[in-house]
Amino acid sequence: xxxxxVAQSGGPTSVINAxxxxxxxxxxxxxxxxxxxAGLNGIEGVLREDFFDMSELxxxxxxxxxxxxxAGLGSCRYKLKDSTVNKEEYEKLFDxxxxxxxxxxxxxxxxxxxDTVKKLSAYAKENGFDVRIxxxxxxxxxxxxxxxxxxxxxxxxxxxxxxxxxxxxxxxVYTNNGIFIVETMGRDAGWLAASACLARYNGxxxxxxxxxxxxxxxxxxxxxxxxxxxxxxxxVYIVASEGVKYPNGDFLAATKAQSHDSFGHAQLGGAGNAIxxxxxxxxxxxxxxxLELSVLQRCAFHAVSEVDLEESGKLxxxxxxxxxxxxxxxxxxxxxxxxxPYKVNFTSTDAANIANKVKYFPAEWVTPDGFNIKExxxxxxxPLAGKMPEYxxxxxxxxM
Amino acid sequence: xxxxxVAQSGGPTSVINAxxxxxxxxxxxxxxxxxxxAGLNGIEGVLREDFFDMSELxxxxxxxxxxxxxAGLGSCRYKLKDSTVNKEEYEKLFDxxxxxxxxxxxxxxxxxxxDTVKKLSAYAKENGFDVRIxxxxxxxxxxxxxxxxxxxxxxxxxxxxxxxxxxxxxxxVYTNNGIFIVETMGRDAGWLAASACLARYNGxxxxxxxxxxxxxxxxxxxxxxxxxxxxxxxxVYIVASEGVKYPNGDFLAATKAQSHDSFGHAQLGGAGNAIxxxxxxxxxxxxxxxLELSVLQRCAFHAVSEVDLEESGKLxxxxxxxxxxxxxxxxxxxxxxxxxPYKVNFTSTDAANIANKVKYFPAEWVTPDGFNIKExxxxxxxPLAGKMPEYxxxxxxxxM
Numbered sequence: 001x002x003x004x005x006v007a008q009s010g011g012p013t014s015v016i017n018a019x020x021x022x023x024x025x026x027x028x029x030x031x032x033x034x035x036x037x038a039g040l041n042g043i044e045g046v047l048r049e050d051f052f053d054m055s056e057l058x059x060x061x062x063x064x065x066x067x068x069x070x071a072g073l074g075s076c077r078y079k080l081k082d083s084t085v086n087k088e089e090y091e092k093l094f095d096x097x098x099x100x101x102x103x104x105x106x107x108x109x110x111x112x113x114x115d116t117v118k119k120l121s122a123y124a125k126e127n128g129f130d131v132r133i134x135x136x137x138x139x140x141x142x143x144x145x146x147x148x149x150x151x152x153x154x155x156x157x158x159x160x161x162x163x164x165x166x167x168x169x170x171x172x173v174y175t176n177n178g179i180f181i182v183e184t185m186g187r188d189a190g191w192l193a194a195s196a197c198l199a200r201y202n203g204x205x206x207x208x209x210x211x212x213x214x215x216x217x218x219x220x221x222x223x224x225x226x227x228x229x230x231x232x233x234x235x236v237y238i239v240a241s242e243g244v245k246y247p248n249g250d251f252l253a254a255t256k257a258q259s260h261d262s263f264g265h266a267q268l269g270g271a272g273n274a275i276x277x278x279x280x281x282x283x284x285x286x287x288x289x290x291l292e293l294s295v296l297q298r299c300a301f302h303a304v305s306e307v308d309l310e311e312s313g314k315l316x317x318x319x320x321x322x323x324x325x326x327x328x329x330x331x332x333x334x335x336x337x338x339x340x341p342y343k344v345n346f347t348s349t350d351a352a353n354i355a356n357k358v359k360y361f362p363a364e365w366v367t368p369d370g371f372n373i374k375e376x377x378x379x380x381x382x383p384l385a386g387k388m389p390e391y392x393x394x395x396x397x398x399x400m
Numbered sequence: 401x402x403x404x405x406v407a408q409s410g411g412p413t414s415v416i417n418a419x420x421x422x423x424x425x426x427x428x429x430x431x432x433x434x435x436x437x438a439g440l441n442g443i444e445g446v447l448r449e450d451f452f453d454m455s456e457l458x459x460x461x462x463x464x465x466x467x468x469x470x471a472g473l474g475s476c477r478y479k480l481k482d483s484t485v486n487k488e489e490y491e492k493l494f495d496x497x498x499x500x501x502x503x504x505x506x507x508x509x510x511x512x513x514x515d516t517v518k519k520l521s522a523y524a525k526e527n528g529f530d531v532r533i534x535x536x537x538x539x540x541x542x543x544x545x546x547x548x549x550x551x552x553x554x555x556x557x558x559x560x561x562x563x564x565x566x567x568x569x570x571x572x573v574y575t576n577n578g579i580f581i582v583e584t585m586g587r588d589a590g591w592l593a594a595s596a597c598l599a600r601y602n603g604x605x606x607x608x609x610x611x612x613x614x615x616x617x618x619x620x621x622x623x624x625x626x627x628x629x630x631x632x633x634x635x636v637y638i639v640a641s642e643g644v645k646y647p648n649g650d651f652l653a654a655t656k657a658q659s660h661d662s663f664g665h666a667q668l669g670g671a672g673n674a675i676x677x678x679x680x681x682x683x684x685x686x687x688x689x690x691l692e693l694s695v696l697q698r699c700a701f702h703a704v705s706e707v708d709l710e711e712s713g714k715l716x717x718x719x720x721x722x723x724x725x726x727x728x729x730x731x732x733x734x735x736x737x738x739x740x741p742y743k744v745n746f747t748s749t750d751a752a753n754i755a756n757k758v759k760y761f762p763a764e765w766v767t768p769d770g771f772n773i774k775e776x777x778x779x780x781x782x783p784l785a786g787k788m789p790e791y792x793x794x795x796x797x798x799x800m
Contacts, residue, residue, distance in 0.1 A: 012570050017793075040795045041575050052794075064792030070569035074795030077574070162702050169470035170412050170699040174477070175441050291694045299570040302562050302703055302789050389702050392464030393417075394452070395440045395474030 001101040004323065007039030007046055009109035010077065010139065012070035013152025014301040015312035019108050019136045020073060021066040022316030024054045032324045037100065042076035043116060049096055066313070069301035080116045083123045094129050104132040104323035110139035114331055115355035121329030132323045135331035135351050136315050140298040142191035145357045146349045147333040151315055152298065154308030154384035157195030159300040160184055160293060161385060164199035167291060168206040168237050169393060177235040178287025179279060183272030185297055186241035190214050190361040192297065193241035197373040198381050198388060208236050213243035214360050215370040217252060223282040225371060230284055244271045305386045311344065318346040342383035401501040404723065407439030407446055409509035410477065410539065412470035413552025414701040415712035419508050419536045420473060421466040422716030424454045432724045437500065442476035443516060449496055466713070469701035480516045483523045494529050504532040504723040510539035514731055515755035521729030532723045535731035535751050536715050540698040542591035545757045546749045547733040551715055552698065554708030554784035557595030559700040560584055560693060561785060564599035567691060568606040568637050569793060577635040578687025579679055583672035585697055586641035590614050590761040592697065593641035597773040598781050598788060608636050613643030614760050615770040617652060623682040625771060630684050644671045705786045711744065718746040742783035
C-alpha cells in the first residue's frame with residue numbers, strides 16, 4: 001500500500017480545489033498511489049488524522065468540488081514551528097504518515113505553507129523518513145517568488161477588474177459625480193490592486209489612480225493630483241491596496257485598531273476610508289464612495305478565469321508527477337514562455353525559493369509619479385484574467 | 401414628423417439600458433415613431449435639450465448598450481416640483497417637446513420617477529398638450545406597487561445570493577470560524593436582503609439571519625439568538641438590509657452621520673457595522689467580518705439574470721405599445737401568472753398607483769421570530785434570479 005495525502009492551507013481562492021482535484025484525477029489515470037487521502041483543515045486536521053479517501057467521491061462530486069470556490073477540504077492558519085522547538089509535532093506527523101502508508105504529502109498554499117513543505121522535507125531527509133513532501137502554490141496575492149503567477153490570482157484579477165469596470169460605469173451616471181474608491185486585498189504586494197489596469201473603457205483604463213504597498217504614499221502629491229483630476233473631470237476613480245503605506249512604513253489604515261493573525265501579520269482594513277478622509281480633509285469634495293471588495297475577490301468563482309482554473313488543475317498534476325519521480329521539498333510552478341499566444345510550461349523549484357519570501361510588483365511597471373500602472377504591464381495581466389465583459393454607454397461623460 | 405423621447409432616472413441597474421433598447425427595437429420594427437430620441441441625464445438633460453437620435457447607433461452599439469450595466473444614457477436625481485410651484489419648468493418642457501415633434505415621452509425609473517410621469521401627464525391633460533407621458537419601471541429595490549417585480553431586481557437578487565453563497569463558503573474554512581455579516585441595499589423595503597434566501601447549500605439556506613427594515617429590530621432577542629447559534633455552530637452568517645430599524649424607527653446605522661439626497665431620503669450605510677458592534681458588546685466573539693455589497697449589487701451585469709434582461713426589454717416594448725395606443729400617465733408592468741412554469745403577462749397601470757408609494761416585503765413571508773424568511777417565499781424569488789451556481793465542499797463544517 002502506497003498512499004498520498006493532500007491538504008489545503010491559508011486563505012481560500014476560487015481555484016484551490018481545482019489543484020486537489022487535478023492531482024486526484026492525474027493519479028486516477030496513472031495509478032501511482034493506491035489512495036489519494038484528503039486532509040481536512042490543513043496540517044491541523046492531519047495532526048488529528050482527520051482525512052478521507054477521495055475515491056469515496058462520485059465523479060459528479062469530484063467535478064463539483066473542482067468548480068467550487070474556497071477551501072473545500074477546509075483550511076488552517078497553523079504555522080509549524082521549527083523541528084528544534086517542537087520535535088514532538090514532527091514525530092507525530094511522520095508517525096501518522098507511516099501508519100497510513102503515506103508515501104507523499106502535498107500541501108496547497110502560499111509562502112507560509114511552502115515554509116511547512118521546506119521544514120517537513122528537510123526533517124524527513126535529516127531523520128531518514130522515506131516520505132516525499134511537495135508543495136502546490138496557491139494565493140490570490142500573486143506574491144510567490146519564481147512562479148510567473150499564482151493559481152487563484154487570475155480569477156481574483158478578473159473579479160477585481162470586472163467590479164472596477166462595473167462600478168466605474170455606476171459612478172459616472174450623474175452630471176455631478178464624485179470620487180469613487182475601491183479597496184483591494186494586498187498587504188505586502190500590490191498585484192491585486194494593479195490588476196485593476198484590466199478595467200478599460202473606450203480604450204482607456206478606468207482607474208485614475210492605482211495605489212500599491214510598494215510605492216511610499218506621498219499624501220501631499222496625492223491630494224494635489226486628486227484635486228487637479230477632479231477639477232478637470234468632475235470625477236475621480238481610485239483603486240487602493242489595503243497595504244498602502246506612508247514613507248515611514250505606517251499603513252494608511254493604521255488609525256484603525258490593528259490585530260495580528262497567527263502568522264504575525266497585521267490584519268488590515270480601511271485604506272479606502274483613510275483615503276476618503278484625506279480627500280475630505282483637503283476640501284476636494286464630500287461626494288466620496290468607498291467599496292471594499294473584501295473576501296469576494298478571492299471566492300467569486302462565478303467570475304472564474306478559465307485559464308486559472310485549468311492551470312490550477314495542471315499544477316496538481318505536476319506535483320503528483322514530481323512525487324512520482326521521487327522529488328521532495330519542491331513546489332510545482334509555471335513559467336511563462338510567451339504573452340501572445342499565451343504559453344506556460346509546468347516545472348518545479350525548491351520550496352526554499354518560495355518559503356517566507358514575497359514577490360513585489362515590479363517598480364518598472366509603475367508610472368513615474370507612483371500613482372498608476374504603465375500600459376506595458378497589461379500584457380502580463382491580460383492572459384491571466386481571460387475574457388472580460390465589453391460595455392458601451394452613450395452619455396458624454398464617458399468620452400473623457 | 402412624430403418622435404418619441406426616452407430618458408433614465410435614479411440609481412443605475414444592470415438592465416435599465418435593456419428597457420431603452422427594447423423600446424428602440426420595437427419602434428424599429430413597427431415604425432410608430434419617426435425617431436426615438438434619447439435624453440441624456442434624465443429630465444435634467446431633457447430641460448437642456450441634450451438628446452440624440454438612437455438610429456445614429458450601429459446595430460453592434462445597440463446590442464452593446466443592451467448588455468451594459470448602469471444608466472447608459474446618464475441619470476439624474478432631479479425631482480420635478482409641482483406645476484403650481486414651478487410652472488415655468490413645465491412650460492419649458494412642453495415647448496421642447498413641441499419643437500422636437502415629441503409625441504411621447506418615456507421615463508425609466510422608480511417610484512420618484514413615476515411621480516414625474518404622473519405630474520407631466522396630468523399637466524398635459526389639463527393644459528391641452530397632445531403629448532403622451534408613460535413610464536417604464538426600474539429599481540433594484542423591487543419596491544414598486546402593482547408590478548410583480550421590478551426590472552433590475554432579478555439581477556441584483558442573483559448577484560446578492562451568489563455573493564452570499566460564495567462568501568458563506570469562504571467564511572467556513574477554519575475549525576475556528578467567526579461571524580460573517582453582509583449588508584445589502586434597501587432603505588425602506590427588505591427585498592434585496594430577502595433575496596439572500598436564494599443562497600442555499602446542501603439543501604438549506606446559508607443565512608442564519610436575514611434582517612429587514614420592515615421588522616422592528618429587537619436587539620436583546622437578536623443578541624440572544626446570535627449567541628445561541630454561535631455556541632451551537634461556531635459560525636453565524638447574517639444578512640442585513642441597510643435600512644434595519646429599531647422599534648422607535650431609528651436606523652441601526654444612525655450612529656453614523658446622516659446626510660440626505662435631493663429626494664429627502666436619508667443616505668444610509670453602516671447597518672453591518674452597527675450589528676458588529678452589538679455582537680461585540682454582547683461578548684459573543686471578536687471574529688466578525690462585515691461585507692457591504694454597495695453599488696456592485698445594482699451594476700454587476702456580469703452576473704445578470706437572463707429573465708431580468710429579457711423582461712426589461714419587453715417592458716420597453718410594452719411602453720411603446722401603450723403610447724402607440726394613445727395611452728398616457730401609465731406605467732408598463734408585469735403580472736405573474738404562475739411560478740412553475742414561470743409565466744408573466746405584460747400590461748399597464750396608472751402612474752398614480754406607483755408614484756411615491758412603497759411595496760414592502762410581505763409580513764407573512766417573515767419567520768415568527770422576525771429573523772429570517774420563510775421557505776415559502778422561495779418560489780417568488782427563484783424564477784427572477786434564474787440559474788444559480790452549484791457548489792460542493794467536503795469539510796465537515798458544511799454538514800451542519
